[in-house]
Amino acid sequence: MNLRELAQHLGLSKTTVSRALNGFSEVNEETRLRVQEAARRFNYTPNISAKRLATGESGAFGVVLPGASSEMADPVFAEFLAGLADGAGRCGRDLYVNATFDGEEAGYRRLARAKAVDVMILANLKVEDLRIRLLSHLGLQAVTCGRTAGSLVYPHLDIDHEDGVRRAVDLLTGLGHRAIALVSGPADLSASEQRMVGWHTALDRRGLTAEAGLFMAGPATEDHGYRATRALLALPTVPTAFLCASMFLASGCCRAIGDCGLRIGRDVSVIAHDDGLATIRPEAFEPALTTTK
Amino acid sequence: MNLRELAQHLGLSKTTVSRALNGFSEVNEETRLRVQEAARRFNYTPNISAKRLATGESGAFGVVLPGASSEMADPVFAEFLAGLADGAGRCGRDLYVNATFDGEEAGYRRLARAKAVDVMILANLKVEDLRIRLLSHLGLQAVTCGRTAGSLVYPHLDIDHEDGVRRAVDLLTGLGHRAIALVSGPADLSASEQRMVGWHTALDRRGLTAEAGLFMAGPATEDHGYRATRALLALPTVPTAFLCASMFLASGCCRAIGDCGLRIGRDVSVIAHDDGLATIRPEAFEPALTTTK
């Protein structure tokens, strides 16, 4: 059932039916009800492609999957994606997922030229993120999760990583900790930098110094969490507390602590970021983990 | 730059240009080259929406995200999705991800009516999977990963779970194991059933019985792996080997074994399925885990 057929059934023009269904005011209320009723009865749904062609909008959000396979399979990204798909669905949009088999930039160019999406969604923003400039150059709208350093203005949405870390450090210093390590994600991520700033300022305020040696950046994996923590525990002045940027880092961190014969809550403290993930929950740790959200 | 403008530039009709670019034979080879060259120079890419409307194909594959949040955030599913997006991109299709905020069936109906996708991709097939019938009734093509029980014929792609388990059991019985537990995923999954069949037949062939008490089904999570293994280790006849249907189950299984003071490789054996995931790798286990792939 398409628009013309529906209109014929009702003895109306395509115009009127289209307007009735799209909520235009110049349609008689009685007619509108009649149209809506018929649309429901005949199970009419506008053809997406036609609608898009006519309006010039694609009605879709775009996400480009991070190219590196390490990030590609990131469970956090998976939850992010699920949330996006859900949100897109709720407001009647599609979510286009593009894998960058031939380079991220090529992916964006393709989407832009083909007018495949209305808005791109960027995650995992870097401190200096070239994608923002590229997209604006391609005339593609974008919304980012996270923000770059600098004064460039664009629509974004972010976690206050800085304050999160600051409050975590405050908690730990309040408990008497002096050597607090920061087990961080990739150094080029804007989130990582924000966390580092928070770490510095919170320690400064207490008159403590943020030792460069207590900062370990790397991939947000269990493995790196383990290695980083082992390295930290081998330092001359062993840290007594660990701030982990992700649950996976924390998982590795806890394993390393256990392997070194230490006990969390007695010998050392651990605080991780990202409570609320379905995949890996703080309650599953032994003991249950303190987290920021 | 659209088709008409490109045609005008070349002094050709839209028809010829379209045909030249789409590889029709009735176009002079010289003309075709001229057209292709111009298309490249002007950065012409056909408008996706228009192409779809004209051809009636959407050019997209559809995936409906599992509704339950436990599956939604499944890292294995995330890798699966990434692979799909990659494959779709390589053959010039889009991947359309739909979250089923209002029920899985409603999602499929919407996609079908709006002609939003050409082919649906179904994962995590159940032993009795109603989706197959639903889609065929909606006139939506589908390809599945996994297959239902019964004789219904449809395009699918599957892992030989049955043989995988059989070979794992053979390996274990060869090592002298007699009580081999099967720590399985959700019982209604077709993969789980296939694994159970493999477990039964392999044990039968050795003259061993598959004790019903040694089969534990449940969500494919670390948590369930832990609980199931604890329960198994509390049985009167403690199993000496564990077959885990997923790496996450195996992770919990190993933790439970450790907590009971046993050591893998000395006291008990563990074999898991799903080598090759980026998220959770067998080498990361201590000791490195034996796996099927």
Added chain:
DNA sequence: CCGATCTTCCAAACCGGTTCGATATGTTTT
């Protein structure tokens, strides 16, 4: 009772591609 205004609806153009049927030109066959 007439012109102005409002309400409600419609025909036709448009979005940017694909494809059917026709046409012009060149090449063979008879």
Added chain:
DNA sequence: AAAACATATCGAACCGGTTTGGAAGATCGG
């Protein structure tokens, strides 16, 4: 030389919606 056929191209219709620019009929003020 006429008929038959191939080749290369084009005009126009089509896909299924949205949107523009009227137009008919109802309502109203004077």
